[in-house]
Amino acid sequence: xxxxxxxxxxxxxxxxxxFPVSSSNNYGGLFPELxxxxxxxxxxxxxxxxxxxxxxxxxxxxSLLRLHFHDCFVQGCDASILLDKNSxxxxxxxxxxxxxxxxxYEVIDEIKAKLEQVCPHTVSCADILALAARDSVVLSGxxxxxxxxxxxxSKTANFNKANINIPAPNSTIQNxxxxxxxxxxxxxxxxALSGGHTIGMARCVSFxxxxxxxxxxxxxDVTLEKTYYNGLKSICPTSGGDNNISPLDVASPIRFDNxxxxxxxxxxxxxxxxxxxxxxxxxxxxxxxxxxxENEAIFFRHFAKSMVKMGNINPxxxxxxxIRNSCRRIN
Ligand code: HEM
Numbered sequence: 206x207x208x209x210x211x212x213x214x215x216x217x218x219x220x221x222x223x224f225p226v227s228s229s230n231n232y233g234g235l236f237p238e239l240x241x242x243x244x245x246x247x248x249x250x251x252x253x254x255x256x257x258x259x260x261x262x263x264x265x266x267x268s269l270l271r272l273h274f275h276d277c278f279v280q281g282c283d284a285s286i287l288l289d290k291n292s293x294x295x296x297x298x299x300x301x302x303x304x305x306x307x308x309x310y311e312v313i314d315e316i317k318a319k320l321e322q323v324c325p326h327t328v329s330c331a332d333i334l335a336l337a338a339r340d341s342v343v344l345s346g347x348x349x350x351x352x353x354x355x356x357x358x359s360k361t362a363n364f365n366k367a368n369i370n371i372p373a374p375n376s377t378i379q380n381x382x383x384x385x386x387x388x389x390x391x392x393x394x395x396x397a398l399s400g401g402h403t404i405g406m407a408r409c410v411s412f413x414x415x416x417x418x419x420x421x422x423x424x425x426d427v428t429l430e431k432t433y434y435n436g437l438k439s440i441c442p443t444s445g446g447d448n449n450i451s452p453l454d455v456a457s458p459i460r461f462d463n464x465x466x467x468x469x470x471x472x473x474x475x476x477x478x479x480x481x482x483x484x485x486x487x488x489x490x491x492x493x494x495x496x497x498x499e500n501e502a503i504f505f506r507h508f509a510k511s512m513v514k515m516g517n518i519n520p521x522x523x524x525x526x527x528i529r530n531s532c533r534r535i536n
Contacts, residue, residue: 357522
């Protein structure tokens with residue numbers, strides 16, 4: 206008797222035969238055409254749920270982009286971020302970088318429920334996260350890229366790794382480079398992907414240190430432009446207000462463009478981790494910030510390329526993992 210996993214594997218192989226891909230389109234076992242036969246409506250369903258969710262709440266695009274990033278940096282892009290805690294493990298949702306901060310779980314649930322109705326047990330939660338990230342960028346005015354597909358879902362989450370692997374907002378440039386290198390991502394990926402901060406919001410707790418005590422001397426970060434700094438202080442008082450929010454790109458917070466990089470040049474980057482891309486004394490990251498600020502097309506091209514690279518971190522393929530029925534629970 207075949208197990209369901211084996212049947213899915215054979216089906217994947219058959220589809221791979223039906224849609225042979227050139228080596229340039231083969232991303233370590235993932236390929237964009239995967240659901241063309243098994244769930245041709247997949248892309249359409251993801252897009253239609255997102256269109257509605259983002260029209261109701263424009264920030265949702267940013268939240269979904271971030272969800273994919275936080276998934277991929279912890280044991281690979283395997284939807285581990287979506288698992289609720291159970292008796293066997295703590296959830297990644299409760300880890301420091303995610304708690305009271307990550308959003309969008311309900312939108313993923315809605316997409317998954319619709320997909321299960323139309324093509325049961327076919328589209329993984331990890332692939333939904335990758336498609337939702339891409340479509341969120343497109344719906345915000347950013348670049349399109351083909352999403353390699355075929356990630357399967359993990360049967361476990363890793364609370365500790367979520368605390369260790371996801372970079373903190375007060376990171377130095379070397380911390381950032383190290384954490385990205387650990388995932389097989391280089392300095393160009395770091396700068397291009399940080400451009401994801403062209404949309405979305407951050408809580409005061411994520412950048413307050415820069416306003417009041419950047420170096421433990423009760424003084425602000427000197428790189429902050431004066432009027433921007435004053436505006437931030439009015440949103441984030443010395444005490445309290447830690448959950449008040451401010452846009453990561455103050456000029457166009459729901460538009461995916463290269464303004465984030467222009468703002469960095471003007472001393473108007475929100476997080477320390479944004480600022481150090483320019484002032485952290487690494488020539489390569491500094492040059493890339495300038496080049497993306499000057500040329501949006503290069504930023505878009507590099508961003509799309511790095512998203513594919515990030516989306517390809519340690520996927521579960523073949524017989525590993527499972528296709529979850531609900532993204533919040535293992536089967
Ligand atoms: C380079 C290291 C990074 C650091 C230190 C970092 C840190 C943060 C922090 C602290 C926030 C605000 C969280 C809060 O206050 O609740 C945030 C928001 C966000 N991050 Fe990052 N991030 C990084 C890289 C990335 C990458 C690679 C992406 C995607 C490609 C991304 C996409 C986003 C988005 C879109 C938001 C806004 C989310 C929303 O409004 O719900 N970030 N990030």
